[in-house]
Amino acid sequence: MKRDIFTEEHELFREQFRRFAEKEVAPRVSQWNERGMSDRETWRRCGAAGFLGASQPVEYGGAGGDFLYDAIIMEELAALRAHALMISLHSDICLPYLLAYGSEAQKRQYVPGAIAGEILLGIAMTEPGTGSDLANVQTKARRDGDHYVINGAKTFISNGQIGDLFIVVCKTDPDAVPPHTGISLLLVDAGTPGFSKGRKLDKLGLRGQDTSELAFDDCRVPVNNLLGAEGQGFKMLMQGLQQERLCIAVSAIASCRRALDDTVAYVKQRHAFGQPIAAFQNTQFTLVELATEVEIGQAFVDKLLAAHVRHDEIVSEVSMAKWWTTDLQKRLTSQCVQLHGGYGFMLEYPIAMDYADAAVQSIYAGTNEIMKVIIARRLGLG
Numbered sequence: 001m002k003r004d005i006f007t008e009e010h011e012l013f014r015e016q017f018r019r020f021a022e023k024e025v026a027p028r029v030s031q032w033n034e035r036g037m038s039d040r041e042t043w044r045r046c047g048a049a050g051f052l053g054a055s056q057p058v059e060y061g062g063a064g065g066d067f068l069y070d071a072i073i074m075e076e077l078a079a080l081r082a083h084a085l086m087i088s089l090h091s092d093i094c095l096p097y098l099l100a101y102g103s104e105a106q107k108r109q110y111v112p113g114a115i116a117g118e119i120l121l122g123i124a125m126t127e128p129g130t131g132s133d134l135a136n137v138q139t140k141a142r143r144d145g146d147h148y149v150i151n152g153a154k155t156f157i158s159n160g161q162i163g164d165l166f167i168v169v170c171k172t173d174p175d176a177v178p179p180h181t182g183i184s185l186l187l188v189d190a191g192t193p194g195f196s197k198g199r200k201l202d203k204l205g206l207r208g209q210d211t212s213e214l215a216f217d218d219c220r221v222p223v224n225n226l227l228g229a230e231g232q233g234f235k236m237l238m239q240g241l242q243q244e245r246l247c248i249a250v251s252a253i254a255s256c257r258r259a260l261d262d263t264v265a266y267v268k269q270r271h272a273f274g275q276p277i278a279a280f281q282n283t284q285f286t287l288v289e290l291a292t293e294v295e296i297g298q299a300f301v302d303k304l305l306a307a308h309v310r311h312d313e314i315v316s317e318v319s320m321a322k323w324w325t326t327d328l329q330k331r332l333t334s335q336c337v338q339l340h341g342g343y344g345f346m347l348e349y350p351i352a353m354d355y356a357d358a359a360v361q362s363i364y365a366g367t368n369e370i371m372k373v374i375i376a377r378r379l380g381l382g
């Protein structure tokens, strides 16, 4: 179905990004998957070509477009299975915090470098002892004169190895009641004494994306590194998470399309009992049902994208899209593996990796259960 949210400029941008990605990204995907990390040079090339600041303000080096340009990048990267290059984490999840809550000095210091692909960003919320229960983070930042002294540990942090600047979720007031009012966001440069990068974690899927542990041992950062106001961290995170969850829904539907298209092609060429697998009614009905759900999901995501660009408040709907599209992605990739038979279980077939990559989609950016908790609350159910 023709999608009606994109203008001619958006479509031209898609063509431009697709050409760039085919040349600069696609040839590196398998290498990234093998070594568990993307490379800085590609980030720099993305920055130089203007793809890291598509929707960021012109005064800091961005292109000043709307969020649909970012969505296009996410869709095209999903189509290439280039999960290693988490542009959305950098540009659509981390950068907006700097732009929305950073002081002018912080913006001047970090944003142009981030848009150029010189300063790679990450956000460190999750800890070994707490993920969903964000208000319970234990990493502490104690004020000491003109500095904060950070102690604690983070885990599962995307861009953990390659990142240069992290937005670190800390308790500046561990005794605050309620606890979430004691949370603040601090900017920590990778080279800061007392900050260290731990293990790069070995994962089931998203093999090319680096996910790491981070440690803070009397890590001193100037008070000027506070992002926004003390005690406002939780509120800022809740506002930022709407866009993060929409990013997941956009990528989920795009990844579904990729897996579905490949499976349709596969079942046409694979034969059994003297006919293509595609000729069996079971194959047809399975793929028809999945294709129908992808169209339904796309229509919903497009409606949310348009609403997000208008700055509508769509917290419930984005939470719905996050759980529903990622559930669909898991079901769809599982059924597509089944239609590939034994080959679907072989890692040399991309559908096997699609299946593994889908598993995390219902876990990060707030688990799907947490999405349902949010929606239930907003329905007045608890």
Ligand SMILES: Cc1cc2nc3c(=O)[nH]c(=O)nc-3n(C[C@H](O)[C@H](O)[C@H](O)COP(=O)(O)OP(=O)(O)OC[C@H]3O[C@@H](n4cnc5c(N)ncnc54)[C@H](O)[C@@H]3O)c2cc1C
Binding pocket: 122, 123, 124, 125, 126, 129, 130, 131, 132, 133, 155, 156, 157, 158, 159, 203, 206, 211, 360, 363, 364, 365, 366, 367, 368, 369, 370, 373
């Ligand atoms: C590949 C990857 C990349 C990641 N990148 C980042 C990153 O860049 N930055 C970052 O900060 N974090 C990141 N994370 C962490 C991720 O956001 C957390 O794993 C996620 O929020 C879940 O937290 P948890 O792992 O502690 O699970 P838990 O909170 O321990 O949850 C375990 C189970 O209990 C369920 N549960 C918990 N609370 C409730 C409840 N109230 N009601 C019903 N069920 C509940 C959960 O839904 C889940 O099924 C990443 C994780 C992965 C795997």
